[in-house]
Amino acid sequence: MSTFDLIRSDIESYCEAHSTPENELLYRLNRHTNLETLNPRMLSGQLQGVFLSFIAKMLSPKTILEIGTFTGYSALCLAEGLSEYGYLHTIEANEEYEERIKNYFSQSPLKNKIVLHIGKAEEIVPTLNETWDLVFIDADKENYQIFYDIVFPKVRKGGFILIDNTLWNGKVVREVAPNDKDTKSVMAFNDFVQNDNRVRNLLLPFRDGIMIVEKL
Numbered sequence: 001m002s003t004f005d006l007i008r009s010d011i012e013s014y015c016e017a018h019s020t021p022e023n024e025l026l027y028r029l030n031r032h033t034n035l036e037t038l039n040p041r042m043l044s045g046q047l048q049g050v051f052l053s054f055i056a057k058m059l060s061p062k063t064i065l066e067i068g069t070f071t072g073y074s075a076l077c078l079a080e081g082l083s084e085y086g087y088l089h090t091i092e093a094n095e096e097y098e099e100r101i102k103n104y105f106s107q108s109p110l111k112n113k114i115v116l117h118i119g120k121a122e123e124i125v126p127t128l129n130e131t132w133d134l135v136f137i138d139a140d141k142e143n144y145q146i147f148y149d150i151v152f153p154k155v156r157k158g159g160f161i162l163i164d165n166t167l168w169n170g171k172v173v174r175e176v177a178p179n180d181k182d183t184k185s186v187m188a189f190n191d192f193v194q195n196d197n198r199v200r201n202l203l204l205p206f207r208d209g210i211m212i213v214e215k216l
């Protein structure tokens with residue numbers, strides 16, 4: 001761990017201690033994910049969860065799309081901000097997660113507002129006849145551009161897309177190994193958004209980097 005990482009982890013702990021804690025269901029889901037899955041780091045966690053919940057509450061969207069459910073943590077956080085008759089669709093490619101996602105969603109008071117799709121987002125998004133107010137992209141880094149391209153026409157004007165991990169553990173500002181396809185994809189994607197005159201964008205240096213995009 002570098003000094004930079006140590007400072008960051010100190011700051012992150014301080015921020016966590018001064019942000020609203022997880023509710024009981026999110027706490028259990030976080031714990032379960034850490035104990036029972038192979039890659040628990042993929043979970044958003046408390047700080048990012050509160051952030052997503054705040055963003056959704058501020059926008060009060062009627063429709064939210066999430067690409068990359070994992071165990072369902074971020075979906076539950078985003079759903080907290082849905083408007084009264086709003087709903088959230090979330091897509092997960094790995095069917096091994098299906099049972100545990102359904103188990104945790106079923107324990108949430110928001111369960112009737114959440115629709116889970118198991119399958120590849122590239123195949124499922126085009127079948128959803130919706131206009132999205134808010135989209136959260138948090139899946140396979142190599143496919144970020146594809147996800148962005150397929151959702152973009154379905155985002156309403158003035159709607160928002162959040163794309164996670166756009167700093168990719170700081171690798172976007174270091175020398176890139178020739179075989180590091182994920183870093184190259186994230187960098188190319190960030191460059192694309194920066195030059196996309198259909199949007200306003202902010203690459204927020206929060207956690208692993210969240211690109212916030214507003215469709216003009």
Ligand SMILES: C[S@@+](CC[C@H](N)C(=O)[O-])C[C@H]1O[C@@H](n2cnc3c(N)ncnc32)[C@H](O)[C@@H]1O
Pocket residue numbers: 042043044045067068069070071072073074075091092093094119120121122138139140143
């Ligand atoms: C970083 S995790 C998502 C974490 C989750 N959003 C959270 O914050 O708790 C990425 C997830 O995307 C899924 N995924 C990868 N490629 C996908 C695709 N093409 N379509 C849908 N899901 C995909 C992976 O199986 C994995 O569970």
